[in-house]
Amino acid sequence: MAASEHSDEIMGAKTADTAEEIQQVVMRLRGGLAAFLARAAPGRSQAASARRAEWAEVLELSPKGFKFDTPAVAVYRRRLTTLARGVAADIDA
Numbered sequence: 001m002a003a004s005e006h007s008d009e010i011m012g013a014k015t016a017d018t019a020e021e022i023q024q025v026v027m028r029l030r031g032g033l034a035a036f037l038a039r040a041a042p043g044r045s046q047a048a049s050a051r052r053a054e055w056a057e058v059l060e061l062s063p064k065g066f067k068f069d070t071p072a073v074a075v076y077r078r079r080l081t082t083l084a085r086g087v088a089a090d091i092d093a
Contacts, residue, residue, distance in 0.1 A: 033059060041091050055087050 037052040066079040 030056070030060070037091075055090070059083065059087060 033056050034052070037055055041048065041052060041055075043049075062083050063080060066076055066083075071079070
């Protein structure tokens with residue numbers, strides 16, 4: 001959704017139907033991310049769960065900040081790639 005040229009318009013929509021649909025998409029994305037991180041870094045300990053939550057938080061929130069200075073698409077993609085590599089390196093550590 002964030003890649004859409006209409007994402008700001010969609011995310012800013014004020015109708016109840018739109019807000020509900022967006023929330024459902026966000027919940028599916030969070031669920032998929034949680035499942036991926038659980039496979040990538042399994043573990044049932046409180047520390048493992050906390051670490052996965054930290055990764056999820058950074059992966060979800062950082063892309064919003066990466067757009068703060070309205071970068072070119074190539075710059076935005078580079079930032080996302082750097083974020084992904086950083087989280088992947090931490091998972092592999």
